[in-house]
Amino acid sequence: MSGHSTYQPQNKALQWLETRLPIGGLIHSSFVAYPTPRNLNYWWTFGGILSFMLGVQIITGIVLAMHYTAHVDLAFKSVELIMRDVNYGWLLRYIHANGASMFFLAVYIHMFRGIYYGSYKAPREVLWILGVIIYLLMMATGFMGYVLVWGQMSFWAATVITNLFSALPGVGETIVTWLWGGYAVGQPTLNRFFSLHYLLPFVIAGVVVLHVWALHVAGQNNPAGIEPKSDKDTVPFTPYATVKDSFAIAVFCILFAWFIFYVPNYLGHADNYIPANPAVTPAEIVPEWYYLPFYAILRSIPDKLLGVIALFASILILAFLPWLDTSRVRSARYRPLFKQCFWLWVIACIGLGWLGSKPPEGIYVLLSRVFTAYYFGFFIIILPLLGIFEKTKPLPNSISDSVLKAKA
Amino acid sequence: MTMTRTFIALSLAAGAALAAAPALAQEHQVPPPQLSWSFSGPFGMYDQAQLQRGFKVYREVCASCHSLDYVAFRNLADPGGPGFSTAQVDALAAEYKIKDLDDKGEPVERTGRPADHFPAPFPNAAAAAAANGVAPPDMSTLAKARTYQRGFPWFIFDLFTQYQEQGPDYIHAILVGYEEPPKDFKLPPGGHYNKYFPGHNIAMPQPLQDGQVTYDDGTPQTLDQYAKDISAFLMWAAEPQLEARHRIGFQVMIFLIVLAGLLYFTKKKVWHEVEAPREAAQGQDPAKTTL
Numbered sequence: 001m002s003g004h005s006t007y008q009p010q011n012k013a014l015q016w017l018e019t020r021l022p023i024g025g026l027i028h029s030s031f032v033a034y035p036t037p038r039n040l041n042y043w044w045t046f047g048g049i050l051s052f053m054l055g056v057q058i059i060t061g062i063v064l065a066m067h068y069t070a071h072v073d074l075a076f077k078s079v080e081l082i083m084r085d086v087n088y089g090w091l092l093r094y095i096h097a098n099g100a101s102m103f104f105l106a107v108y109i110h111m112f113r114g115i116y117y118g119s120y121k122a123p124r125e126v127l128w129i130l131g132v133i134i135y136l137l138m139m140a141t142g143f144m145g146y147v148l149v150w151g152q153m154s155f156w157a158a159t160v161i162t163n164l165f166s167a168l169p170g171v172g173e174t175i176v177t178w179l180w181g182g183y184a185v186g187q188p189t190l191n192r193f194f195s196l197h198y199l200l201p202f203v204i205a206g207v208v209v210l211h212v213w214a215l216h217v218a219g220q221n222n223p224a225g226i227e228p229k230s231d232k233d234t235v236p237f238t239p240y241a242t243v244k245d246s247f248a249i250a251v252f253c254i255l256f257a258w259f260i261f262y263v264p265n266y267l268g269h270a271d272n273y274i275p276a277n278p279a280v281t282p283a284e285i286v287p288e289w290y291y292l293p294f295y296a297i298l299r300s301i302p303d304k305l306l307g308v309i310a311l312f313a314s315i316l317i318l319a320f321l322p323w324l325d326t327s328r329v330r331s332a333r334y335r336p337l338f339k340q341c342f343w344l345w346v347i348a349c350i351g352l353g354w355l356g357s358k359p360p361e362g363i364y365v366l367l368s369r370v371f372t373a374y375y376f377g378f379f380i381i382i383l384p385l386l387g388i389f390e391k392t393k394p395l396p397n398s399i400s401d402s403v404l405k406a407k408a
Numbered sequence: 409m410t411m412t413r414t415f416i417a418l419s420l421a422a423g424a425a426l427a428a429a430p431a432l433a434q435e436h437q438v439p440p441p442q443l444s445w446s447f448s449g450p451f452g453m454y455d456q457a458q459l460q461r462g463f464k465v466y467r468e469v470c471a472s473c474h475s476l477d478y479v480a481f482r483n484l485a486d487p488g489g490p491g492f493s494t495a496q497v498d499a500l501a502a503e504y505k506i507k508d509l510d511d512k513g514e515p516v517e518r519t520g521r522p523a524d525h526f527p528a529p530f531p532n533a534a535a536a537a538a539a540n541g542v543a544p545p546d547m548s549t550l551a552k553a554r555t556y557q558r559g560f561p562w563f564i565f566d567l568f569t570q571y572q573e574q575g576p577d578y579i580h581a582i583l584v585g586y587e588e589p590p591k592d593f594k595l596p597p598g599g600h601y602n603k604y605f606p607g608h609n610i611a612m613p614q615p616l617q618d619g620q621v622t623y624d625d626g627t628p629q630t631l632d633q634y635a636k637d638i639s640a641f642l643m644w645a646a647e648p649q650l651e652a653r654h655r656i657g658f659q660v661m662i663f664l665i666v667l668a669g670l671l672y673f674t675k676k677k678v679w680h681e682v683e684a685p686r687e688a689a690q691g692q693d694p695a696k697t698t699l
Binding site: 094235239243260262264265271273274 | 483548553560572606653657672682
């Protein structure tokens with residue numbers, strides 16, 4: 001798609017550089033001349049929003065790490081001192097803590113959009129799988145970052161989540177001891193979580209580069225789900241996508257700022273303002289909101305090992321999505337049955353999120369099981385069969401056709 | 409934009425479905441009454457006189473059992489706090505004895521300095537627990553470390569109303585919530601009945617009574633007033649940068665709204681040719697020209 005760069009620098013120094021390292025041409029072809037479908041809607045701005053959020057998290061994180069102490073006796077205190085004694089430390093920490101939530105909110109919208117418009121289908125399978133890898137890395141990073149605060153919920157979440165591996169037959173206990181670096185969550189655990197929490201965002205950044213590379217090879221999908229056929233179907237990335245993404249990022253920042261300045265602890269848990277105490281178990285141990293659907297899946301299955309398998313399967317199954325969906329039509333616009341099943345699946349995901357925050361008893365268990373069954377059923381039953389039985393609507397001839405018809 | 413429309417419809421439907429679900433939340437906990445605080449809302453600021461009264465309650469009552477580890481004397485003169493003068497803080501710090509080492513490395517007790525933190529009433533957690541049955545929690549983050557279940561749908565409304573005062577509401581409720589246990593309630597030895605404490609059995613005996621602390625400014629010396637003042641003080645102790653946060657937040661919001669508005673119109677202008685081609689307005693086929 002991207003084709004050869006037409007980048008011709010006028011400046012002598014840039015010409016000199018370009019003949020030795022054509023980085024100007026790379027940037028020009030990727031972010032200026034890159035043709036982007038003209039019919040993209042605002043759901044397509046979340047890629048830009050996510051890049052922005054990754055930058056925000058890395059910058060605030062590096063500064064926070066300058067003031068943080070990864071020691072079981074000092075970690076909580078160092079966080080409190082950041083809040084009180086570091087210039088604008090409260091701002092950095094609230095940006096970073098709420099930034100994680102905003103990052104996940106954006107990635108969930110990005111993923112839902114990808115599924116709704118069939119963005120994972122050929123030739124974008126690798127692009128999609130790279131996205132799943134980024135998501136997995138984000139989950140690991142977010143979890144370890146939450147532990148660093150070393151409050152009660154940090155400590156007990158670390159205990160519960162690492163203990164999941166003990167369900168593996170034979171090797172489980174050994175793996176858990178190895179993860180902890182001891183026989184309980186303690187100093188070695190905190191120290192290695194800090195190390196990995198600092199490392200993984202840069203791994204994410206690396207995979208994001210691959211993700212964008214794969215995107216620029218295959219080209220963007222679009223709401224019509226058909227490939228651009230001529231120049232009339234696309235507009236250059238700059239100024240069209242740049243200005244649109246900038247506007248979307250600004251609006252997203254308003255939401256972000258609402259959390260940072262007005263309800264900074266809304267998404268956190270009060271128990272995490274109590275220093276970690278291995279001798280006292282909190283009344284309820286709940287993960288951060290962005291893990292709740294998976295927590296509900298885990299608890300919906302009575303057997304611990306099967307629950308853990310279901311938990312991991314619920315994420316890994318996303319990587320197989322390009323082959324589970326057998327339909328040739330990408331966009332849900334032209335797939336009436338898929339559209340309904342998709343929204344039911346969204347309800348199941350949100351429902352599981354709500355159930356993950358509820359105690360595993362009574363009606364909540366039953367609902368969790370129904371939603372878990374639908375979550376998996378959507379992937380392994382509905383998607384393969386829909387491709388065979390669904391009668392899709394006729395596709396437009398071209399992207400510009402679909403745009404002009406919509407206007408008429 | 410079908411996805412947008414369905415998304416909105418779905419959000420409304422999901423909300424309605426959740427509302428119909430059983431409200432199981434507050435089974436063991438009586439929700440504390442919601443008070444009005446000077447520091448709530450987007451423009452909320454602390455009431456200096458209230459923080460000073462709350463500090464007096466802390467010093468004369470709470471401090472005998474509860475530590476305030478992360479607060480230094482100097483913080484009492486920080487902007488956005490109780491507003492003591494540096495001279496007052498110097499004098500106050502000098503009233504405290506701080507454990508330190510002298511030049512020869514011998515342990516000594518010296519007079520406090522503004523940079524010192526409030527000394528803890530017990531040398532360690534074990535001593536605190538031995539003297540009280542349960543170690544009294546440190547108070548520096550208490551107002552953010554205590555909350556109560558809001559339940560659906562209130563927790564969603566809280567996001568928009570910016571209700572963030574669960575902590576002070578809860579602390580106030582606990583302080584005024586001591587009463588005689590109902591006849592059928594079995595209170596374990598050493599426990600005290602509190603209406604608002606989860607499970608009602610609290611280890612702390614009622615700490616405050618009417619008239620216990622003398623106020624010099626004519627404020628009523630009632631339990632309810634003490635409870636409000638100490639809760640406000642603890643909120644400041646937990647969130648000393650709240651005023652700066654609200655002030656900067658408003659500036660950031662204005663900036664972002666103006667920026668988003670300018671970007672919106674820039675986007676409109678840039679995309680105008682794509683969204684409403686000139687040819688179409690002139691009755692020609694836009695597909696025959698390139699952009």
